[in-house]
Amino acid sequence: MNNEAPISNLSDINIQLWQRFKAGDSAALGQLAQVHYRALYNYSTKFSSDPDFIRDSIQELYLELWERREHLSETAFVKSYLLKALRHKLIKESIRLKRFQEPKQELFDLDHEDAPIESQIIADESSHSQSSHLKRIITLLSKRQQEIIYLRFYQNLDNEDIAHIMGLGRQSVSNLLHRTLKEIRQIWAPAEFIWALFLISSLLKPISHGICILL
Amino acid sequence: MDYRYHTAEELATDDLFRKWVTSPTPEITSFWLKWIADNPEKSVEVGMARELVLAVYDIHTDDLTEETLQHEIAEITRLAEIQKQNTNTNIYRLVRQPFWRVAAIFLLVSAIGLWLYSRENNAASPSAARHNHTRAAEMLIRENTGSHEMTVLLSDNSVATLSPGSIIRFPKTFAAGERKVILTGEAFFDVARNPKRPFLVYANETVTKVLGTSFRVKALDQENTVMVLVKTGRVSVYPKTEYETLQNKPHKKVSVIVLDPNQQAVFNRKENKLEKGIVINRQLLSELSVQKELIFDDKPVSQVFKSLQDMYGIAIDYNQEMLADCIISAQFSDENLKQRLSAICQAIGAGYEMVDGRIVITSKGCS
Numbered sequence: 001m002n003n004e005a006p007i008s009n010l011s012d013i014n015i016q017l018w019q020r021f022k023a024g025d026s027a028a029l030g031q032l033a034q035v036h037y038r039a040l041y042n043y044s045t046k047f048s049s050d051p052d053f054i055r056d057s058i059q060e061l062y063l064e065l066w067e068r069r070e071h072l073s074e075t076a077f078v079k080s081y082l083l084k085a086l087r088h089k090l091i092k093e094s095i096r097l098k099r100f101q102e103p104k105q106e107l108f109d110l111d112h113e114d115a116p117i118e119s120q121i122i123a124d125e126s127s128h129s130q131s132s133h134l135k136r137i138i139t140l141l142s143k144r145q146q147e148i149i150y151l152r153f154y155q156n157l158d159n160e161d162i163a164h165i166m167g168l169g170r171q172s173v174s175n176l177l178h179r180t181l182k183e184i185r186q187i188w189a190p191a192e193f194i195w196a197l198f199l200i201s202s203l204l205k206p207i208s209h210g211i212c213i214l215l
Numbered sequence: 216m217d218y219r220y221h222t223a224e225e226l227a228t229d230d231l232f233r234k235w236v237t238s239p240t241p242e243i244t245s246f247w248l249k250w251i252a253d254n255p256e257k258s259v260e261v262g263m264a265r266e267l268v269l270a271v272y273d274i275h276t277d278d279l280t281e282e283t284l285q286h287e288i289a290e291i292t293r294l295a296e297i298q299k300q301n302t303n304t305n306i307y308r309l310v311r312q313p314f315w316r317v318a319a320i321f322l323l324v325s326a327i328g329l330w331l332y333s334r335e336n337n338a339a340s341p342s343a344a345r346h347n348h349t350r351a352a353e354m355l356i357r358e359n360t361g362s363h364e365m366t367v368l369l370s371d372n373s374v375a376t377l378s379p380g381s382i383i384r385f386p387k388t389f390a391a392g393e394r395k396v397i398l399t400g401e402a403f404f405d406v407a408r409n410p411k412r413p414f415l416v417y418a419n420e421t422v423t424k425v426l427g428t429s430f431r432v433k434a435l436d437q438e439n440t441v442m443v444l445v446k447t448g449r450v451s452v453y454p455k456t457e458y459e460t461l462q463n464k465p466h467k468k469v470s471v472i473v474l475d476p477n478q479q480a481v482f483n484r485k486e487n488k489l490e491k492g493i494v495i496n497r498q499l500l501s502e503l504s505v506q507k508e509l510i511f512d513d514k515p516v517s518q519v520f521k522s523l524q525d526m527y528g529i530a531i532d533y534n535q536e537m538l539a540d541c542i543i544s545a546q547f548s549d550e551n552l553k554q555r556l557s558a559i560c561q562a563i564g565a566g567y568e569m570v571d572g573r574i575v576i577t578s579k580g581c582s
């Protein structure tokens with residue numbers, strides 16, 4: 001799932017790739033684009049539900065980098081830079097296209113304040129099964145909190161990268177993340193403690209005859 | 216790494232842990248199961264971290280398939296190449312300056328005027344232009360009427376191995392922009408790499424486009440399918456109609472299949488459909504149907520060339536005197552002709568070229 005390798009790792013292959021890109025080798029651009037394409041695509045789906053629009057935007061992003069290749073530093077292909085540039089592009093383009101489209105509510109683009117999370121949880125507590133409890137908690141967080149959880153645990157970025165992408169200070173990110181995780185734990189943990197244990201033991205079962213010594 | 220003091224959050228962002236949750240291998244799984252057994256007090260954190268990663272992945276799944284991804288990458292590469300060629304001519308940059316914009320418009324208007332004017336005057340004699348065209352691209356035709364494969368050398372150092380009963384048409388010298396050959400029947404291609412000049416194989420209703428690889432095209436007139444099988448490198452296969460659309464409108468999305476090594480494309484001529492799969496008959500991935508093993512032990516290089524000439528039915532030109540002292544040891548089994556030539560030339564510090572269907576060895580001799 002996560003096959004992204006950081007370009008900035010100073011291995012010989014990456015240096016070579018980077019030099020070939022600078023020298024105008026389009027195949028090298030293709031290889032660089034391959035590294036984070038999935039991550040960028042996934043991120044874009046939070047801003048637009050039109051796959052053609054997403055693909056065009058990512059294509060444009062890479063072709064712009066290509067056009068400026070002589071003036072670029074290696075950071076241009078670091079994941080957080082790409083995500084931020086793409087986010088900017090997507091938002092700018094959707095504003096431009098908005099008058100031609102039906103307004104749709106996307107995952108992160110609205111930033112209104114939500115009702116306190118506990119009351120929402122209680123409101124639909126009864127209708128869902130235990131297994132999707134955490135998912136439900138996450139989807140009921142504010143848009144900003146959802147985005148930070150997404151960037152941290154899906155894209156696996158650190159606080160500094162998240163701050164860079166969301167245009168926040170590093171400390172604000174750290175605070176927001178801490179607060180969000182605390183909220184999740186408060187609602188989720190008490191019920192899930194036992195369940196988490198159950199999960200682990202069920203995990204061990206299918207291969208238990210092979211490693212029964214462990215138990 | 217010591218994970219004992221880690222919280223659920225830290226575990227959920229650890230690469231090894233995430234790998235276990237999203238795409239486990241037996242080694243990673245046994246590592247974490249052992250770790251849980253060693254640190255039973257951490258099992259709650261582990262459970263929470265697992266759930267967190269799974270929940271986030273579950274919420275944020277997308278519909279991007281591997282095929283779309285590869286197509287998009289190929290598309291980015293292709294458009295980058297076009298962009299580069301445009302920039303190379305510098306028109307793109309010049310047009311951005313106001314003065315040149317005005318100049319360009321002026322030029323365009325006068326060109327249209329001139330064209331309209333001249334069209335009215337000599338509408339009756341277009342033959343001169345047509346004549347020029349045929350001379351610039353002199354086409355050669357090679358037909359394999361024998362019962363063995365035939366090795367055809369192309370002007371760009373590429374090799375086509377033609378199956379019996381097959382015909383290939385190609386220009387004596389390739390044009391600057393692209394390398395185009397027309398195939399009737401079956402051939403294996405070992406294409407010299409040149410990203411700036413794509414190599415195109417037209418075969419029945421398909422166009423196969425490569426930058427430098429080896430692959431086989433099987434397009435027999437009597438069969439309902441055209442097959443393209445890839446040995447090395449990456450190959451794009453288009454229905455011919457789609458490829459032609461692309462020539463007129465480079466930004467249009469057309470149907471294409473991108474093949475990696477050991478993959479094949481099958482074009483169904485009746486249904487006009489292109490499908491991708493894995494190469495089943497691996498025999499088709501070698502240049503000659505019978506690859507003969509060659510072993511040379513401290514032999515003069517002239518003897519090696521002689522063997523290659525006989526095996527591939529080709530002519531190799533070299534300076535006998537100059538290479539008299541060149542002795543080599545080599546062993547070939549499933550190498551292509553180009554690989555064999557490269558290996559030999561490297562050993563004796565020589566180079567090779569393909570000129571008028573012959574191989575010409577350039578060397579300063581061995582001492």
